[in-house]
Amino acid sequence: MRYLLAGDIGGTKTILRLVGADAAHLQTCYEREYVSKDFPDLVPMVETFLATAQEQGADFGKPTRACFAIAGPVVNNASKLTNLTWNLDGDRLARDLELEATELINDFAAIGYGVLGLEPDDLHTLQAGTPDDQAPIAIIGAGTGLGQGFLIKQGEMFRVFPSEGGHADFAPRSELEFQLLKYLLDKHQITRVSAERVVSGQGVVAIYQFLRDRGIAHGTAELAEVVETWEREAGQTKTVDPAAAISQAAQQGTDSLAVQTMNLFVGAYGAEAGNLALKLLPYGGLYVAGGIAAKNLSLMTAGSFLDAFIHKGRVSKLLEAVPVHIVLNPQVGLIGAARRAAGL
Known part of the structure; x- marks a missing residue:
């Protein structure tokens, strides 16, 4: 089993999740929420997270890859958070955390990937329609702003495309x-x-x-x-x-x-x-x-x-x-x- 890091990073709070992955499933091993401004950077937060997980008996091996969803723009795998002093760069994070790869994605792009992993109880269907698993998927979400995006199937995988719609x-x-x-x-x-x-x-x-x-x-x-x-x-x-x-x-x-x-x-x-x-x-x-x-x-x-x-x-x-x-x-x-x- 491989072990992965996932994070949802906002100006107010950050949620980190340690995940075990096999060929067919993702299983949450440990999860914790932090106040973002309590840390000068993401690296010490992740280090604290992993140390706490180990102290509390979470069963996991060394994480090899990570993906962090950012509440803000991501350009060339880097992001400067609007409400924090953090300057995040995926390559630097991979190096400092000794990971094989780290990717930063926009938080709405993360929602695009996330809808593919939802269970029936995670959804309320307004209209059943006539589903076509080869057709595009659209996402829209009103909150602080209005996010929009879409997914296109490429082979057996979907690629997520953000939008400024x-x-x-x-x-x-x-x-x-x-x-x-x-x-x-x-x-x-x-x-x-x-x-x-x-x-x-x-x-x-x-x-x-x-x-x-x-x-x-x-x-x-x-x-x-x-x-x-x-x-x-x-x-x-x-x-x-x-x-x-x-x-x-x-x-x-x-x-x-x-x-x-x-x-x-x-x-x-x-x-x-x-x-x-x-x-x-x-x-x-x-x-x-x-x-x-x-x-x-x-x-x-x-x-x-x-x-x-x-x-x-x-x-x-x-x-x-x-x-x-x-x-x-x-x-x-x-x-x-x-x-x-x-x-x-």
Whole structure:
């Protein structure tokens, strides 16, 4: 059995996993989460991780390969993390950790590899479609931003391709969405609005502000205070998470403004997923990842996501055959990093 290292590295936290790999399976031997800023670099964190695993009796041999998913851009197997002082280089990490090979990949690329290793319980299927295992696979995920990517089969393996599709133009579909577009253009004094400005955590807040400021909907004082606190803290350390508060109130049905916010958001999310599907025809499956979908499963399954996904005029029938799944496993990126390490 070979032993591998996998990691999901973020500005706030890093999760490391030690994996045993044989011809057919990957088995987790040990896993631990760290506060990223507690370490000056990834190397001492990994060294601490391996030493702790040994002290606690984890059964493993010397790792030979590693793959680390990075919350940021990766160029030529190197990355400078935005919220850390770390400058990571795969070749240096392999040398310092005495590994045969180390690869750095973008965290959304890791999700692409990860969907290939998910179990049925890790998914909620919105549309069974007509699967084709030779067709492309699409991934989309709203969280802090809007990630998009796709997988193409090459022989018996899939290759993951990242995308910047989340920065494509937001396409309004109704009078209300046209008003939202105008609101965002004026509010931010910009000349275009990307899909990410609407379909993301920041988009949830932006939609709430739009409906509130235009007097289209009204909500509770409690939720209004959360959003106003976040607005007052512009440029400072945030003490509240308005997107989470809005989505929770919508799921509970306790705030009509939150309900309308999330209805508009979910529809825009489904429409953008449909746009991605039109470009790729991913009959291998379209996977909706990111924290927002899984945490708002009741809203995502209520109908407006899939309705907007399919509603593409004369070509709507094409999208009815696309399998659509919501990823429920929050460690899909870590699974993907382990699978990529095994394939190095």
